[in-house]
Amino acid sequence: MRDFYVDTKFRVRYAETDAMRIVHHSSYIVWYEEGRSEFMRKIGLPYSKIEENGYFFSVVEVKAQYKRPAVYDEEVVVRTRLVEVRTRKVIFYYEVYRASDWTLLSRGKSIHVSVDENNKVTTIPEDYRELLLKYLSVVEYEL
Amino acid sequence: MRDFYVDTKFRVRYAETDAMRIVHHSSYIVWYEEGRSEFMRKIGLPYSKIEENGYFFSVVEVKAQYKRPAVYDEEVVVRTRLVEVRTRKVIFYYEVYRASDWTLLSRGKSIHVSVDENNKVTTIPEDYRELLLKYLSVVEYEL
Amino acid sequence: MRDFYVDTKFRVRYAETDAMRIVHHSSYIVWYEEGRSEFMRKIGLPYSKIEENGYFFSVVEVKAQYKRPAVYDEEVVVRTRLVEVRTRKVIFYYEVYRASDWTLLSRGKSIHVSVDENNKVTTIPEDYRELLLKYLSVVEYEL
Amino acid sequence: MRDFYVDTKFRVRYAETDAMRIVHHSSYIVWYEEGRSEFMRKIGLPYSKIEENGYFFSVVEVKAQYKRPAVYDEEVVVRTRLVEVRTRKVIFYYEVYRASDWTLLSRGKSIHVSVDENNKVTTIPEDYRELLLKYLSVVEYEL
Numbered sequence: 001m002r003d004f005y006v007d008t009k010f011r012v013r014y015a016e017t018d019a020m021r022i023v024h025h026s027s028y029i030v031w032y033e034e035g036r037s038e039f040m041r042k043i044g045l046p047y048s049k050i051e052e053n054g055y056f057f058s059v060v061e062v063k064a065q066y067k068r069p070a071v072y073d074e075e076v077v078v079r080t081r082l083v084e085v086r087t088r089k090v091i092f093y094y095e096v097y098r099a100s101d102w103t104l105l106s107r108g109k110s111i112h113v114s115v116d117e118n119n120k121v122t123t124i125p126e127d128y129r130e131l132l133l134k135y136l137s138v139v140e141y142e143l
Numbered sequence: 144m145r146d147f148y149v150d151t152k153f154r155v156r157y158a159e160t161d162a163m164r165i166v167h168h169s170s171y172i173v174w175y176e177e178g179r180s181e182f183m184r185k186i187g188l189p190y191s192k193i194e195e196n197g198y199f200f201s202v203v204e205v206k207a208q209y210k211r212p213a214v215y216d217e218e219v220v221v222r223t224r225l226v227e228v229r230t231r232k233v234i235f236y237y238e239v240y241r242a243s244d245w246t247l248l249s250r251g252k253s254i255h256v257s258v259d260e261n262n263k264v265t266t267i268p269e270d271y272r273e274l275l276l277k278y279l280s281v282v283e284y285e286l
Numbered sequence: 287m288r289d290f291y292v293d294t295k296f297r298v299r300y301a302e303t304d305a306m307r308i309v310h311h312s313s314y315i316v317w318y319e320e321g322r323s324e325f326m327r328k329i330g331l332p333y334s335k336i337e338e339n340g341y342f343f344s345v346v347e348v349k350a351q352y353k354r355p356a357v358y359d360e361e362v363v364v365r366t367r368l369v370e371v372r373t374r375k376v377i378f379y380y381e382v383y384r385a386s387d388w389t390l391l392s393r394g395k396s397i398h399v400s401v402d403e404n405n406k407v408t409t410i411p412e413d414y415r416e417l418l419l420k421y422l423s424v425v426e427y428e429l
Numbered sequence: 430m431r432d433f434y435v436d437t438k439f440r441v442r443y444a445e446t447d448a449m450r451i452v453h454h455s456s457y458i459v460w461y462e463e464g465r466s467e468f469m470r471k472i473g474l475p476y477s478k479i480e481e482n483g484y485f486f487s488v489v490e491v492k493a494q495y496k497r498p499a500v501y502d503e504e505v506v507v508r509t510r511l512v513e514v515r516t517r518k519v520i521f522y523y524e525v526y527r528a529s530d531w532t533l534l535s536r537g538k539s540i541h542v543s544v545d546e547n548n549k550v551t552t553i554p555e556d557y558r559e560l561l562l563k564y565l566s567v568v569e570y571e572l
Contacts, residue, residue, distance in 0.1 A: 010439065014466065014476075015312055015459045017305035019194075019358055024301050025202040026176075029169040030444045037443065037502065047443075048502040051162075059168040063206045069262065072305050073466065073477040119212065153296065157323065157333075158316045158453050162446035162501055169444055173301045180300065180359065190300075191359040215448055216323065216334040305480075311488040312458040319455075337448075345454040349492045355548065405498065 002138045008038040008078045009099055012070050022069035028106050029062055032094045035078030036110070039092070043135045045128060055125065057090065057112035063143055064108035068098070075099035081137040087123050088114050090132065093141045109143050145281045151181040151221045152242055155213050165212035171249050172205055175237045178221030179253070182235070186278045188271060198268065200233065200255035206286055207251035211241070218242035224280040230266050231257050233275065236284045252286050288424045294324040294364045295385055298356050308355035314392050315348055318380045321364030322396070325378070329421045331414060341411065343376065343398035349429055350394035354384070361385035367423040373409050374400050376418065379427045395429050431567045437467040437507045438528055441499050451498035457535050458491055461523045464507030465539070468521070472564045474557060484554065486519065486541035492572055493537035497527070504528035510566040516552050517543050519561065522570045538572050 018024040040047045050057065070076055077097045084091035089111065096106040114124040124132070161167040183190045193200065213219055220240045227234035232254065239249040257267040267275070304310040326333045336343065356362055363383045370377035375397065382392040400410040410418070447453040469476045479486065499505055506526045513520035518540065525535040543553040553561070 011466070013459060014304055014462055015310050018300055019303035019305075019307045020199060020201075021305045021307075025205060026169050026172040026301055029172055030442060033169075033443055034440075037440070041502075046502060048500075056163060058163075059209055061206070061208050062168060063204070065204050066202055071477075072480075073470075073475060154323070156316060157319055157447055158455055160448035161443055162448075162450040164448045164450075167444050173299060176300055180297070184359075189359060191357075214334075216327075216332060306485060306487075311491060312455050312462075315455040315458055342449060344449075345495055347492070347494050348454060349490070351490050352488055 002136070003081070004135045004137050005079050005081045006035070006039040006042045008035045008080070009075055010034070011075050012072050014072050017072050022071055025064065025066055028064050028066070028096060028108065031076070031078050031096060032062070032064070032092070032108050032110055035080035035094055036092050039080040039082065043131065045131055050128070054117050055122070056115050058115045058119070059110055060113050061111040062108065064106060065143065066106050068103055068105045070096070070098065070105050076105065081139065082132060082135055083109070083137055083139065083141060085129060085132045085136050087129070088121055090124070093143070107143060109141070145279070146224070147278045147280050148222050148224045149178070149182040149185045151178045151223070152218055153177070154218050155215050157215050160215050165214055168207065168209055171207050171209070171239060171251065174219070174221050174239060175205070175207070175235070175251050175253060178223035178237050179235050182223040182225065186274065188274055193271070197260050198265070198271075199258050201258045201262070202253055203256050204254040205251065207249060208286065209249050211246055211248045213239070213241065213248050219248065224282065225275060225278055226252070226280055226282065226284060228272060228275045228279050230272070231264055233267070236286070250286060252284070288422070289367070290421045290423050291365050291367045292321070292325040292328045294321045294366070295361055296320070297361050298358050300358050303358050308357055311350065311352055314350050314352070314382060314394065317362070317364050317382060318348070318350070318378070318394050318396055321366035321380050322378050325366040325368065329417065331417055336414070340403050341408070342401050344401045344405070345396055346399050347397040348394065350392060351429065352392050354389055354391045356382070356384065356391050362391065367425065368418060368421055369395070369423055369425065369427060371415060371418045371422050373415070374407055376410070379429070393429060395427070431565070432510070433564045433566050434508050434510045435464070435468040435471045437464045437509070438504055439463070440504050441501050443501050446501050451500055454493065454495055457493050457495070457525060457537065460505070460507050460525060461491070461493070461521070461537050461539055464509035464523055465521050468509040468511065472560065474560055479557070483546050484551070484557075485544050487544045487548070488539055489542050490540040491537065493535060494572065495535050497532055497534045499525070499527065499534050505534065510568065511561060511564055512538070512566055512568065512570060514558060514561045514565050516558070517550055519553070522572070536572060538570070
């Protein structure tokens with residue numbers, strides 16, 4: 001089984017917490033995106049470049065599971081994997097850990113379709129797809 | 144089949160949009176919560192009251208599907224249903240529509256467990272559960 | 287003294303609170319914008335229309351004062367006034383009240399310059415400016 | 430003139446952008462807070478610790494100026510200084526730079542009062558204040 005992932009580490013912002021004194025569940029969706037951005041940058045295909053070329057990886061589905069809460073100021077790690085690459089679709093899988101003891105806080109995935117500037121579904125350019133396939137992980141994930 | 148839902152209408156905020164000129168996908172998670180809040184208020188059990196009594200409906204899972212984009216300034220409607228009520232768990236189901244023509248923009252659900260002030264899973268108080276059951280929808284939903 | 291204002295009422299979202307159990311200070315900036323959007327819509331010049339015509343009211347300065355905290359689920363009113371209209375610049379002034387007892391929660395202002403699609407400062411179109419001037423308030427405001 | 434500052438570097442998140450394709454002005458308020466958090470951590474007085482001891486630096490005023498836009502994926506640096514320390518009040522001053530060429534993007538300040546758990550204004554504990562005074566900058570700032 002092939003496995004490749006990119007870890008992104010950052011601290012919880014105060015603005016990301018809510019009245020339960022923990023990180024609001026919508027913040028994890030933003031964190032997944034942070035992990036995805038870093039993943040793309042690391043494999044040499046920054047998402048900003050994809051957009052410059054007129055392509056967008058539009059989000060069609062997101063799923064998130066919350067295991068343990070994160071709190072203000074602690075460091076978290078988002079571990080991002082690319083788990084599916086099709087002609088028009090990619091799927092990313094995420095795990096969020098508390099950095100201090102590697103407790104799993106959250107698990108999620110996002111499904112994206114390739115669209116052009118008019119929001120029309122389009123084939124992922126061949127060279128992009130080849131590059132993405134090199135970093136595809138073949139792992140079991142429960143989601 | 145029994146069906147009960149609460150509709151919440153509001154306008155898209157500029158801050159909720161992103162560089163694709165459409166609403167960022169994380170904003171829908173906040174909108175679902177807005178719908179859930181209104182639902183609870185309408186059935187006479189505002190969530191702020193639940194918290195005052197030391198209970199919290201902690202989010203353990205969220206799923207969202209994105210069908211069409213929403214843009215700045217347009218009115219959207221979040222239609223919220225309660226689709227499952229167990230001793231410690233509830234599930235809400237959401238549909239987001241563009242108000243002008245009732246185009247379906249997004250569909251989602253959230254799973255919550257009842258926890259106490261120490262974040263320990265606990266049984267939903269009997270009177271809360273009875274009230275919730277009155278407003279349970281028995282509908283098919285694809286998610 | 288001429289006075290004209292637009293009131294916008296909505297409920298505090300859970301996602302807008304923070305670990306102090308009150309609304310995070312950055313949320314008020316978003317609320318001001320909500321008030322400004324409603325103001326523009328009410329005077330017949332929705333901001334989305336201005337953008338369609340290739341103009342943007344770019345924010346160059348924001349100031350906010352926080353008097354009392356707002357909490358989850360309570361209704362707030364944003365009272366918005368246009369307090370200055372120049373050839374390239376407009377200033378809005380905001381007051382945020384708790385709806386239940388009209389306690390003043392926050393006071394703020396935002397300064398905007400008119401820019402075109404290339405982010406170049408430009409004169410506000412004459413017909414826009416004339417319309418805006420009709421709704422200008424001549425009030426003292428402490429900020 | 431004494432000067433002390435803490436630099437915090439991070440990348441612009443997609444969720445922080447808006448339909449103008451640039452970072453939304455409310456995001457800078459969150460970035461200032463990020464800078465302030467890092468400042469406190471660096472001087473050995475993490476804000477999370479202050480809260481544990483029952484003190485809060487409640488925000489009473491924020492001011493932000495926007496010079497140039499930031500865009501998705503670029504690195505920014507928040508330079509944070511403590512510019513005033515009184516018995517119950519502190520003022521922080523911020524500059525946000527584009528990391529690649531040190532272009533100034535934004536300038537801001539935030540005023541905080543020390544409150545206890547009941548949101549009552551209180552004197553900053555003597556040992557905290559002494560520590561803070563060591564890192565006070567005596568600089569001119571235009572705001």
